[in-house]
Amino acid sequence: MTLDEWWRAYQLYTDYTELLDTQRLDDWIHLFEDDCLVRVMSAENDKAGLPLALMRCEGVPGLRDRVHAIKEVSVYAPRTMRHVVSGLRLTRQGGDFLATASFVVTQSLEGAQTTVFASGVYRDRLTPAGDRLRFAEKVAVYDGDLVVNSMVYPL
Template identity: 60%
Template sequence: MSETTETVPGRAVGPAASLELWFRVLRLYTDYTELLDEKRLTEWLGLFEDDCRYTAISRENADAGLPLAMMRCEGVPGLADRVNAIENVSVYAPRTMRHLFSGLRAHHTAEPDLLSVEGSFIVAQSLSEEHTEVYASGRYRDLVRDDGATLRFAEKTAVYDGALVKNAMVYPL
């Protein structure tokens, strides 16, 4: 990726991240998907800033500027509450999730330590004794903080393409 300004449809962005920084961002997304897929949710919390925001919202609502989201968590305490619900409270059929992502773009923003990151995702779901199916697809529209040593999500937004997701949304996208 070059240091020049690139155009991302629908978003004003600054210069593209260097190749070295892009690889660090790629590692963050690889860790994100692996920790979710392997249900290592306590470790997954470590990928977020303390005052982060996580949102899973339909494309229809996102495009219309409507705030209604399938999942919204404020800060790591909100995410930790969701993790506790998944691990200790919620009742749901056992499932395996597999997150795939591609088209990763990382750009600098007006804040020197903040990156605007986008990429496409597909999440497949396998329920016991059923065929694997596409659970959701869409785009990540994120803000990632770089403290020089560690990258963390300041804002994680999963905009899924359909108006609904099949069954209940147990795990984050």
């Protein structure tokens, strides 16, 4: 693996967090392959090999449905989310890359103290798309058994 390949992965994660944190969800979708799989699941289910996920989106159409629900259907208190990602590790698998990174997501509701919403690990598969990388599979495994409140935005 080259420094350039690692840098492209780092840029992908930076774009991912910035687009979620600024709620630019229509742009966020473009970070994914058309046939992607996105899951958010508890560490307990992950360790037990259970497929149950708190959120599961198959392909870009599934991501578009999620974005539509966030913007047009769901009723929730206004909030600011902040994603912090660290410890990015890459290994090559064929033409793709397997990536792991730790994450912490904070949530700030109007009139309330900022809280840690979730922490955990990303286990992703990245695939080349021109001079950039995209997510072919994105799995967020959160540490606790529960998440605070409801999960409006993806981890």
